[in-house]
Amino acid sequence: MKNQLSIACLVLLSAILPGIQTIHAQSHEDAIRAIYDEALVNGQSYEMLEYLSLEIGNRLSGSPEAAAAVEWTRQKMIKLGFDTVFLQPVMVPHWVRGQKETARLVNSASRGSLDLNVLALGNSVGTGPEGVSAEIVEVMNFDELEQLGRENVEGKIVFFNRPMDPRHIHTMQAYGGAVDQRGAGASRAAGLGAKAVIVRSMASNLDDIPHTGSLRYDPDQPQIPAVAVSTNDAELLHRVLESDGKARVYIETHCEMLPDVLSYNVIGEIRGAKNPDEYIVVSGHLDSWDVGHGSHDDGAGCVQAIEALRILRDIRYAPNYSVRAVMFMNEENGLRGGREYARVADEKGEKHVAALESDSGGFTPRGFSMTGSDDQVEKLRSWEKYLGEYGLRDLGSQGGGADIGPLRQSGTALFGLRPDSQRYFNYHHTEEDTFDKVDKRELELGAAAMASLIYLIDQLGI
């Protein structure tokens, strides 16, 4: 009820505030001010995210919900009146979790038996109903695993327990320093004969919520089951091993990879006035993990991309380049959408000047990362004179976005929205990534930041 009400129209406000000015070749400062006013007074991103989160819910590639999200997004962009709205077909993996996974510390000397909070990792094979039961062996990294060698690993469950380093100010760096355990841990352990792996959740905080996320199996190794365990339970297992010297865990997962499914990238376009055959992309990814609402990851990015286009249209800005809002499919466990978009662009000879993705949550924006030439980075940094007063001062660190990455090979300048990163890994890939974790103003400021960058690239080139 509260959320329903809080996104009611600001009837009163619209009545008493002066009308949002439309842009008639005023200064860049005026244009950006108009973008922000439109986002903050008439914003539609929050209402869109509410629908995507609460009506459709999470939407893993290949799921019925992903199909619903594709159709809803298509209809939404048609309703918003963009010049062209179309679907780009792409075959995507179809992994399903199946019956809820369980894990249990069994007959430990110090704690007896108790349930652990786990989630199967995406793309993982399941244990099936018979489960896997074995002693666990804890390692902090692949070097320690190799040192243990086959004699200490074979037949065991390897427990990867290196935390995200809290000393990084930007949590994305801490994530980058730990996520190899999740992505490659299963195959590395399988190479030494392990029966399964347990990976400490990629989380900034200590709680009971496990974080899923994708693994990639090495084709040369056996495929073994893998689960993420909550950070609290990871700490618990560590203490049990310390006090008891050993611990046995039972894992049961029912996930499996089904045949590929036809899905789509969803694309809305405003045609450019001067260079209609050159493109600027503003994007997010429509798929999410199969827990929570996928509100921060990446419902936020999707509605911000649509909203950026809507803002430019509603302040009557006619772009020089064609601007596309692209909702990519299958970022989470395959990147098929991003690859297909770049392939088709290449095939059709569509020149992409720049691409921007929002895929770090709907938090207060603090700047943009980018991948481009030194001159391009310098140019982005010079725009602090326009963007700084909106809190966008973190400009030009290395980055972009996973889905737009494949466009780099044809020279496209890549940009990533950099929101405040502190809370992202409390929610990322969990049942806690829900609509109520997104603040309306923070989300709107992100959409305005994206529209402003698109405007500057369109006006000043990159």
Place this chain on the structure above:
Amino acid sequence: MKNQLSIACLVLLSAILPGIQTIHAQSHEDAIRAIYDEALVNGQSYEMLEYLSLEIGNRLSGSPEAAAAVEWTRQKMIKLGFDTVFLQPVMVPHWVRGQKETARLVNSASRGSLDLNVLALGNSVGTGPEGVSAEIVEVMNFDELEQLGRENVEGKIVFFNRPMDPRHIHTMQAYGGAVDQRGAGASRAAGLGAKAVIVRSMASNLDDIPHTGSLRYDPDQPQIPAVAVSTNDAELLHRVLESDGKARVYIETHCEMLPDVLSYNVIGEIRGAKNPDEYIVVSGHLDSWDVGHGSHDDGAGCVQAIEALRILRDIRYAPNYSVRAVMFMNEENGLRGGREYARVADEKGEKHVAALESDSGGFTPRGFSMTGSDDQVEKLRSWEKYLGEYGLRDLGSQGGGADIGPLRQSGTALFGLRPDSQRYFNYHHTEEDTFDKVDKRELELGAAAMASLIYLIDQLGI
């Protein structure tokens, strides 16, 4: 349970990370890095805030909880081993809410009768059990009120309904543009014969939660009761007036101002090595409103101030100046603590080089505001070379903190921590300002930012 667990010691982490380096006349960059490492790996601010929020709870001046907070803070700083810990007596107002207030739209043509979500404004007189019932007259500002004149206001309830302007990027500015209605509305309306006032809550969002806060009665006007109404109900009243042409409201409040009570500022000090008789203050205010936990306002600022001192001590930094953590009493409805501190400092001839307050919530810090000479502002801005990589790039805008304001008359340079402001006015002065709204890392980063600024002032002067 979850919160209990999430503040458990990072046992594992301490084991695997390299030890935090202590400072031995390394570079300023190294010192600040050591401050952040200490805050993020061994931080105690979150655990302190948990106690203040959940064990003591809200703590309005003069309440038993405020007394408990004084004693807990004193003991906490003694336990932390600061050189000196002492209480500074100050008489404070003692306003009590009494029996829960109620308000009701009565017999409206379009909606019938329904309850409104209200909170009496702090310092307000009560209606008593007989209540006040009258037609409401809506105004957006004092000009409109004056234009209505006594003939349209006398015997009515004035409804101040100007929203916080969402176009401000920093919500503190939107607050500043609306809060005159809360502070002075009652006396302005009383001057024209109104029986009571209803003020739209000072909030960035639309929801059902009323926001309290203090009013100041003009000694030349009758004191009339005043309540804040939730933003959703403010919108509702506006629509009822629009459709029905009139609306009658019943208000019943039981608040009253009791005689002043003896309370205290709580002060912990590390003695300076070179200039022990000159002081740098790092501060927050210990009192809060009597709803919620007062976690963001201003439990966060208190624990960050204590933590800043603890960090400097635990990295073995010996300051040149004496550094004081000051927990002021009675910021919310009187500022008696801040005034008394400045009065005593002046009386004792204690020179205060600089004072820093955190009183804008425990959100990710983005910089520092300041009140000082142009040279001092320039100096602060030049420290972006040390602070920028920690996200502290918003340096030198006008500001400081209410409690430290009285020190300005003796030339003290004033600083205010500037956290991200987007969510602050969702919670400010409401039952929603609770511990779970504070993120551990965001809080810790604020403490580290404060310790870093104190360090720079201590090393480089201001």
